[in-house]
Amino acid sequence: MTDREKHRRDDHRHDDRRRGRDEARGGAERRGRDAKGRERSGSRGRGGPRRGWSEDRPSERSRRTTSSRQVAFEAMRAVREDDAYANLVLPGLLRRSRVAGRDAAFATELFYGTLRAQGRLDAIIGACIDRPLDQVDGDVLDVLRLGAYQLVDMSVAPHAATSETVALARQVAGAGAGSFVNAVLRRIGEDDREGWIAKVAPDRSEDEIGHLSIAHSHPAWIVRALSDALAAHGRDRSEIDALLEAQNAAPSVSLVMRPGLTDLDELIDNGASAGHLSIFAASWPSGDPGGTDPVREGRAAVQDEGSQLMALALALGADDLVRAEDHRWLDLCAGPGGKTALLAGLTLEHDAELLAVELQEHRTQLVERAVATLVEAGAEVTTRTADGRDIGGEMPGTFSRVLADVPCSGLGALRRRPESRWRRRPADIGQLGGLQRDLLASALDAAAPGGVVAYVTCSPHLAETRLIVQDVLRRRTDAEQLDARPAVRAGLLPQARDVELGEGPAVQLWPHVHGTDAMFIALLRRREQD
Template sequence: MSPADDRRDPSGRQRGAARAQGRTQRSASAPSQRRRGSDPARTAAYDVLRAVDGSDSYANLVLPPLLRERHLAGRDAAFATELAYGTLRLRGRYDAIIALAAAREVTTIDAPALDVLRLGVHQLLGMRVPAHAAVSETVGLAREQLGTGPSQFVNAVLRTVGRSTPEEWEQRIAEAAGDDELARLSVTQSHPLWVVRALREALVGNGRSAAEIGALLAADNAAPRVTIVARPGLADPAEVVGDAGEHVGTVGSLAPTAVILSGGDPAALPSVRDGRAGVQDEGSQLVALALTEAPLDGPDERWLDLCAGPGGKAALLAAVAGERGARIVANELQAHRARLVEQALRAVPADAVEDVRTGDGRTVGTDEPGAYDRVMVDAPCTGLGALRRRPEARWRRTPADLAGLSSLQRDLLISALRAVRPGGVVAYVTCSPHLVETQLVVKDALRSVSRAGIETESIDARAVVRGIAPGGSVELDDTRTDVQLWPHVHGTDAMHLTLLRRTS
């Protein structure tokens, strides 16, 4: 057990801090004044929330280096991670509770104080932290970061929140939302209303029941499993399972390359450290493998990842290409993301990687017409299918984003269909199930290329995916040829996959 493990007790409090508080309780100070500061794990979670709010950072990029920089490990790191991610996922629910408890709109509360309150409410209602510890520690955080006045406000609101159970608060905020079912789900399941509506439409548009919307939203609010990809020819899933040790690893049910860990830091695995394996959602692995297994006509030697950053799919494609004697070109618009692709490809044999380059994917089809046998279009999107992993995306995206993104997605798919040769295959992938970003983009792109004399045919992505999955059992819509995965059904991000073969 590490020193960090020793410092945190099961209630989520540092043992040293608890002893210090015990000594302070012999003084005449009021309870709200007993905790003079906060522990490093709570401070780290607070700093993540401030970075997300203040600089549009992503928690999954901010938190890991912050934990390393502050030497937080073991239970401290796990506590900070759950506190930060859980608070971000349930921000909408907690804001509704704070508004009732404070008797004021959250828009009137200063952003730093609101973040502290959100952290406190998550400890009270979403974690196994005793009420006295949650309030005392959070008030200490407020005093340390904001000063005495705001800490008194935080103390008053959290004590009000702590007087009722999570179930009681959920009932109150549901009643306050009114009689509309989707409005109630929006507040209780912590998703903006437009996202709730869009996800329900996506369910129906993919042959599922609208009644599943509650289960889908709840799945978005559950912490995702740690999933590793064992890159073919570089690492074996059995090796990754063996390296997992106490954090038990099991082979995935959808992708033969996937290993699901019960916990722990994946960066500690030797195969991850040297790039033979990597952290990658099982759905993301599955759609990348689908491109490699889709049937094509003619040679199979040159592949393209059109939007390759940050490199997870490119590394999996390159590993498979290396086994088959093919080569991959990884194209990325942004230079810093291209460097991430190079890092992801570091263990792949050099002869499997033709180039990692920086360029606009929309021009590749014009610059290199018919030059590739297989093309991956992992298009930039709203990320509504990956809200488990990037919970802040739900609060940043707006319906106005769809117009620009869908236009970009359409142009990228058109470019890919021009870049692939007749007989070759294109995979169009998004981590969003939104119908505008999936089915409608594909229809628009196919109409456009058809007018330019490029003809295509759909490949049954369901059959390809079932052929990849161990045992071949994957619950999919039997009325369509594309594939839509769902967190509440498949335990993956909501990845969309369309496979197209160019015929002329």
């Protein structure tokens, strides 16, 4: 044995004896944790086990948690530390950990649910500890969130939720953290969700926004923006509870049929069912449809029905609105290509060619993959990596139909991207506004006289939707806004044609009304020359 190995052995023995003395005196919680809930001594940092730990020891094996909870924790850590996207990080972790079936479903619900409920969970956790949350170690805080969600929002037996979460804390941060987590979760388990909301949320009669923010786990500025958007689109502000609840519900999976490449019968044979709104939609029951032949071969894809309707409003609904020679179409902000593929499929019926522009090269490649099977079927699609703001100047008066699906805050897709609500800031809206104005102006410049432009966002925020359109139209005399409602109806299934589309002329979809992401569309036409 080398000297280094002897010293390491002696250090381990010393640590074990010291921990035994502390626990015998009842001082493990006082001595074993630092201010952030981590074990002070014997920790390797970054969630590593303490020195002397071995999963081969029976006493340690009992402290290990289930793989589904471990996967949920690792996904939480990736979102927090690496700014990972929830929908991208979880599938890879499930595959690598070989978690499937009911365990995968549990991990998915736990991970996404905890992200959505994070604001409310933090308020509850904050009421149960004697320090600010920013003084709690990030790993330990994520473990607490996962445990609190199981106790407050899931039908997990309290004993199982607590014991498994404590085991997870010991696994990632040491025994001291486990004791800390155990104490906090026992306090949280003393009440249910409604009881905790009554304790930690402001009284609604005195601070409605603050109350809704905690009760529905949305930042206050988003609650206020959504309430304003409801009112501006002629809806009652009292719908805000239903809207926030819908954004906290796990969305169903929708498929889109690539025009001419598959049909509903084939998708039903592969396990799907009929869609609810879009004529090209199908519903998938649960899980990942990527293994089915239509999706694997690029003849179908996952796409929200609201997103489908935005593309169909231009590709089908604008037939009676276009007054220009209708053979050149433009997708100004094409990545990742879902709407581009719908447009491409429908160019065949119009004998048109499509130019798909995307700023980032890797997203251009996604567009090319999305349209590959349609190109093989005869669609004329050209992709180009360029700044959409330049296209109007480079190719003025060229296109009969232009889709400007502009970058936005994504507040309309919070149910799919739960981490976004905690990352976005009010300042982001203002920063995006200039880009959105420039892209819409470029789209109008690129449109031929009599051509139609669809301005689309996945956000209901007024500063990204109606105000952008109004501002751009105020600055120019060569464009007019059209009623988008008939164009949107053109993409609806017959049984959905009477669905409520608001007062016009723009259309705002809502999760609690339409069951889709909160997509917005305004149709504008370049005035014909005298």
